[in-house]
Amino acid sequence: MTPQPRPIPALYCVYILRSTVRHSSLYIGSTPNPPRRLSQHNGVVKGGAVRTSRNSLRPWEMVALVSGFASSTAALKFEWALTNPHTSLHIPSESRLAFSTQRKRNGQPKRPPKSLSSILSNLHLLLSVPSFARWPLRVHFFKRDVHAAWGRWCGKVERELRGSLPVVTDFGEDEGAVVARASASEPLGVVGKGLDGDGGGEEVPTWGIYGLPLDYAPLKGYVAKGQDIFVLERQGSCVVCKEEIDPEEGGLHAVCSNEGCEGVGHLRCWGRYLLKSEEGGGEGAILPVGGRCPRCKGEVHWGTMMKELTLRVRGQKEVENLLKVKRKRAPRKKTAKTKETGEKDG
Numbered sequence: 001m002t003p004q005p006r007p008i009p010a011l012y013c014v015y016i017l018r019s020t021v022r023h024s025s026l027y028i029g030s031t032p033n034p035p036r037r038l039s040q041h042n043g044v045v046k047g048g049a050v051r052t053s054r055n056s057l058r059p060w061e062m063v064a065l066v067s068g069f070a071s072s073t074a075a076l077k078f079e080w081a082l083t084n085p086h087t088s089l090h091i092p093s094e095s096r097l098a099f100s101t102q103r104k105r106n107g108q109p110k111r112p113p114k115s116l117s118s119i120l121s122n123l124h125l126l127l128s129v130p131s132f133a134r135w136p137l138r139v140h141f142f143k144r145d146v147h148a149a150w151g152r153w154c155g156k157v158e159r160e161l162r163g164s165l166p167v168v169t170d171f172g173e174d175e176g177a178v179v180a181r182a183s184a185s186e187p188l189g190v191v192g193k194g195l196d197g198d199g200g201g202e203e204v205p206t207w208g209i210y211g212l213p214l215d216y217a218p219l220k221g222y223v224a225k226g227q228d229i230f231v232l233e234r235q236g237s238c239v240v241c242k243e244e245i246d247p248e249e250g251g252l253h254a255v256c257s258n259e260g261c262e263g264v265g266h267l268r269c270w271g272r273y274l275l276k277s278e279e280g281g282g283e284g285a286i287l288p289v290g291g292r293c294p295r296c297k298g299e300v301h302w303g304t305m306m307k308e309l310t311l312r313v314r315g316q317k318e319v320e321n322l323l324k325v326k327r328k329r330a331p332r333k334k335t336a337k338t339k340e341t342g343e344k345d346g
Contacts, residue, residue, distance in 0.1 A: 007315035015065035019057040034209035068137040085122040090131040136303025172207020240269035258298035
């Protein structure tokens with residue numbers, strides 16, 4: 001049975017893990033839920049990797065990650081290339097930074113030892129190669145020394161990253177921002193459903209990986225706008241080619257992501273328009289990175305627009321969960337038994 005296509009995930013990332021006990025011990029992985037995955041690596045919950053299971057190296061910390069992957073397959077592809085930069089076909093031979101000097105018993109090249117500088121240099125390289133340079137990725141740093149090492153490498157190399165590639169830092173541990181955790185039995189980074197902000201229970205940080213949106217909540221207004229437009233058939237004419245959009249014609253249509261703008265257009269028209277508006281006219285590229293809406297002139301990002309589009313056409317269940325009105329829990333009524341107990345206590 002062929003699996004049904006899914007919407008672009010709310011979050012999928014490739015992360016760099018470092019032992020807090022021995023900084024030279026590093027690990028690269030991928031996940032849709034960094035807090036939960038870190039808890040697994042630290043043995044708080046089941047499911048960690050064998051290479052991070054030694055108690056002598058725990059606890060581990062996520063020092064950086066790359067988010068914005070359109071699927072788990074895309075993230076795994078990037079993860080493999082970052083873990084195996086000496087053999088990855090995504091890296092042109094003339095640009096390769098990592099080389100194998102030994103062979104395994106089966107004759108395959110042995111993976112060279114990792115260091116923070118080697119991982120960051122190859123991360124920089126992968127973000128600039130044709131395979132990944134135009135993906136809607138975002139780089140996050142959670143430790144000052146790691147971000148400083150990144151900056152030093154960027155200052156050394158001539159190869160520049162795409163100007164619109166976001167590089168985000170969050171060193172919030174210095175401020176010690178925390179939120180209450182539902183109960184002491186819940187592992188760090190796995191916030192329970194019972195969390196109600198009453199100040200009870202253990203505390204978890206709100207910075208770093210714990211501040212990343214794990215669901216589609218940041219897109220709620222955008223998704224609701226798209227639903228209104230297409231359910232009420234307010235598509236109007238394409239913002240690019242000006243042809244009237246027939247609700248019965250089918251096809252894929254993208255919506256401007258800016259608040260207050262209901263610009264809708266054929267997917268192919270949006271693509272051509274945004275590519276043409278890019279510096280150099282998007283020469284040789286198939287998909288755009290972003291640009292400005294022809295109607296409101298506000299900035300739009302192709303990755304965000306495609307996330308809303310895939311939710312609209314593939315994610316009915318996700319959209320329903322996102323837009324459903326949460327009912328306030330009614331106060332529990334006192335039963336006769338409760339009243340009787342209360343009277344006896346009094």
